[in-house]
Amino acid sequence: MRILLLLAACLLVGCKSPEKAKEKIGISVLSLRNPFFKTIADTFRTEAENGGYEVFVEDGDNDLEKQHQQVKSFLQRKTAAIVLCPTRANGLGETIAKANAAKVPVFTADLACLDTNCEIVAHIATDNQSGGRLAARAMIKALGDAGGKVAIIHFPDAESCQLRVRGFEQVIEEHNAKAERKIELIKPYRDGKGEREPGRQAAAALLDLNPQGIFAINDPSALGALVAVEEARKNRGLGLIHIVSFDGQKEGIDAIEAGKFYDEPMQFPEEIARKTYAAIRDYFAGKRPAPLQLIPTKLYRHPELQP
DSSP states (O other), X not given: OHHHHHHXXXXXXXXXOOOOOOOEEEEEESOTTSHHHHHHHHHHHHHHHHTTOEEXXXXXXXXXXXXXXXXXXXXXXXXXXXXEOOSSSSSOHHHHHHHHHTTOOEEEESSOOOOSSSOOSEEEEEOHHXXXXXXXXXXXXHHGGGOEEEEEEEOTTSHHHHHHHHHHHHHHHHHHTTOSSOEEEOSSOEEOTTSHHHHHHHHHHHGGGOOSEEEESSHHHHHHHHHHHHHHHHHHOOOOOEEEOOBOOHHHHHHHHTTSSOOEXXXXXXXXXXXXXXXXXXXXXXXXXXXXXXXXXXXXXXXXXXO
């Protein structure tokens, strides 16, 4: 009798079945202080939430140990997938291997994991080596026939920056093989950690070596280098130094349009995020995403130098 009454009540007022809990995805990026990685995180969250997932966003804060703990936290929260922009090219492998053992697929965005003791389903990134080659061609054009010395503000812990510098070096080497006046890359390269203040410090330490150009591996470190150059110009009459950056963030584009940077290869964090989510969606649909997906850069030129 009670069952009949309950059924009648359901028919009168309507009975809702409990909602199925949303699947979860965890994403940890290099640093949310960097607008590039914040754009990746924000765009990925939007894409995945629109696809019905709950998303946990964590700031790796350029701290390998912190990122280890974040991956472990994702596993404890039973995430269906994990996305990483690794804080170091090497060092996360052991923790990623735990996700592999738990059958939680791991994807990397922009920054690759080079550890060989773990499995990454797909890596989606800028074509950084090709972008580094574009940056070198821009520097060659900026220096002209005179050649000169070029300082590099590096971030060697990041695989993406290793590729940018490698591409840059390749083109400079090709240029020097046939140029009358060579371009000298000042070594050792200085580590600007991909951030503004360390970038300023790295550039300041190089200015006594009288570079005619500076290549910085991203906009934050290039903007830091710009501060060092402008301070030296004001305090000791430093001459022209051509700065070539790499990113395409708003502040970098503004610096080009103001004539403070020469130009820079642009990358597209929104597309990286969208393709990363698409790879996850394909994976859960039973499709095999391409293990390496590279997105070309595009050179942003000074408005007066547009072809």
